[in-house]
Amino acid sequence: METAKVTATEAALKLINYLKTQHGELMFHQSGGCCDGSSPMCFPDGELIIGDGDVLLGEIGGCPFYIAAQQYKNWQHTQLIIDVASGPGGSDFSLEGPDGERFITRSRLFVKAE
Numbered sequence: 509m510e511t512a513k514v515t516a517t518e519a520a521l522k523l524i525n526y527l528k529t530q531h532g533e534l535m536f537h538q539s540g541g542c543c544d545g546s547s548p549m550c551f552p553d554g555e556l557i558i559g560d561g562d563v564l565l566g567e568i569g570g571c572p573f574y575i576a577a578q579q580y581k582n583w584q585h586t587q588l589i590i591d592v593a594s595g596p597g598g599s600d601f602s603l604e605g606p607d608g609e610r611f612i613t614r615s616r617l618f619v620k621a622e
Contacts, residue, residue, distance in 0.1 A: 511587060511622040513565045513566050513587060513588065514566040514567075514573045514588045514590065515587065515588070516589070516590040516591075517591045517592070519591060520568065520569070520591050520611060521568070522592075523592050523604055523607075523609060524550075524571060526607075527550060527603050530603075533552070533553035533571070534550055534569075534571045535550075535551050535552070535554070535556060535572050535574070536549065536550055536551075536571055536572070536573040536574065536590070537549050537562070538565070538574070538576070538588065538613060539576045539579060540578060540579040546613065547610065547612060548573070548588075548602075548611045548612075550603045550604055550611060551601070552603070553571070553572075558574055560577075561578075562574045562575065562576060563577050563580045565580070565588065573588075573590075575588075583615065585617055586616060586617055587616050587622075588613050588614075588615055589613070589614040589616065590613060591613075591614050592604075592611060593610055595608070595610065
């Protein structure tokens with residue numbers, strides 16, 4: 509069985525389920541760059557236009573998780589683990605911000621067998 513390229517902690521799954529009750533279906537995007545750009549962003553499904561410069565990495569909590577192609581190139585040998593931390597994030601665009609929590613990305617390198 510292939511190892512998932514993106515997973516979520518129990519805390520992240522709990523927050524995703526809560527946000528779904530508030531906003532309906534969701535989607536995630538992981539970009540790179542400044543302004544908290546290395547944090548995963550949560551949007552209502554379809555709100556962010558996905559283009560040729562984005563890669564579908566997998567799903568978390570039944571929600572598609574995309575990553576910018578350049579970021580994927582840099583991180584292709586790592587598993588992204590989406591977690592939650594207390595406090596506001598650096599962006600007002602991600603849905604979880606007003607609730608006092610933010611999604612964060614942790615990672616680990618794949619081992620050769622993966």
